[in-house]
Amino acid sequence: MKLSQRGEYALRALLVMGMNHGPGVIRIKDIAQQQNIPRRFLEQILNDLKSAGFVQSKRGVAGGYRLQRGPGEISLADIIRHLEGPLAPVGCVSVNYYQRCSCPDEGKCAIRSVMQEVRDAIVGVLEGVSVAHLCDRVRDLQGPLENPLDYVI
Amino acid sequence: MKLSQRGEYALRALLVMGMNHGPGVIRIKDIAQQQNIPRRFLEQILNDLKSAGFVQSKRGVAGGYRLQRGPGEISLADIIRHLEGPLAPVGCVSVNYYQRCSCPDEGKCAIRSVMQEVRDAIVGVLEGVSVAHLCDRVRDLQGPLENPLDYVI
DNA sequence: ACAATACTTGACTCAATCAGTCGGGATTCT
DNA sequence: AGAATCCCGACTGATTGAGTCAAGTATTGT
Incomplete structure (x- = not known):
């Protein structure tokens, strides 16, 4: 990704x-x-x-x-999938944009099995973060401010 | 990536x-x-x-x-970094190919902090797998074969 | 009514990257 | 010498990325 x-x-x-x-x-x-x-x-x-x-x-x-x-109902995974296509590093491990690759047997492809893990790792993070979570992080990272409108993204 | x-x-x-x-x-x-x-x-x-x-x-x-x-000394991370450039999804969280982005303060950027996690997840998998590990996986996935030269990648 | 404000739609440019292809040169084994 | 094999740089054609632009449509304050 x-x-x-x-x-x-x-x-x-x-x-x-x-x-x-x-x-x-x-x-x-x-x-x-x-x-x-x-x-x-x-x-x-x-x-x-x-x-x-x-x-x-x-x-x-x-x-x-x-x-x-609501901001809590939109995950980064959804957004990025729509904007950039597959989160997976190769099409043959993508759930939402699957594309067969040229290797003779996907079930026995060692490279694929590693890429599967990479995909899961990426999706694991991105599915877990919503826009609301992002907002929380902004507030956490800013620390206390005099003016609550005075934040940086 | x-x-x-x-x-x-x-x-x-x-x-x-x-x-x-x-x-x-x-x-x-x-x-x-x-x-x-x-x-x-x-x-x-x-x-x-x-x-x-x-x-x-x-x-x-x-x-x-x-x-x-030796095959045990080459990690997929090394290979892919050389071939494709940064493993990180954005330049501002890449260790090996860092590139400043346009946000005013990286330390307070919420998006960056998420991308940091994504990067770590990807690198975590890829640093841990060497060519030797890949070979092991090939053998595991094949199961026992009559002819040991008769494998698929 | 109507001008100002803001979104809407589709086409267009310009540069970079990807996936190969091609021709010919340099080495080494027999 | 001659065949097999790697070596190197240039070239092409398609796709994608990052914007730009023009002309249009909807809404609202006065």
Whole structure:
């Protein structure tokens, strides 16, 4: 699994939305400025996240984006799978994007058995972390702040 | 970490050399045929592995390749790092290929802290497996065979 | 009503990487 | 000498990554 720029931007944007989760929406422009993401590119990314059901949008003057589900219900594994495809290092051990490889017998492939373990290790971490967990980490890492809005992602 | 075709071929070739480790060499042609790898492409790959010190070669009529170090001394982590670059999903948590990312404070980056864990999980598996271990797995997975040369990778 | 604000959609560019291919040169064994 | 084998660099064609851009549609404050 390799996280592309696109993927990293998506996570950062989702994290901003997680930190400000509530009934209101956040403008794309604000996310872009706060996180130093090219605005046009971010539009594209958020659109993608929207059609995947991770976020919802509101148009017009007071428009913007917000998380569709609660931050506790979105795991990083889900997000990254949607954005980057398989978490597994090779297709033949991927559960969600399985692809047969050229070796004669997968059941007896030693390389595959190692890659299986790698996959499990990656998935183990990523399934266990939700956007809400990420928010918790942000708060833990920041320590006590005077202004609770004054955080860094 | 994503394993490219090139990387997979390299592992398969190294595994063949591991299974036949001894004073003699193996012809590139034989590896290519046995593993169904395009010969010219494999030449390129083995050349790379040679200049990295994983294998050594012998030219001329009875020429070929063999492992330079013992199969127990080459970890998959080393091989893949050489072939594919960083094992980490993002540059800012890579030990061997560190690259600063654009977030304002790495020490307080929640995403980074998760990626750190992913990296550790991947490296944990891959550092622990050598070519010799791979060979053991081949033998385990095959079960008892009539002809000990009749194995699959 | 209407202008301003913000999201929407699809096409487009530019560079890098991947997966090979190819031609010919250098060595070594017989 | 001649065949087998490795050695080396250049080349190609397809795909992906990171953005950019233009023109459009919906919503709302006044």
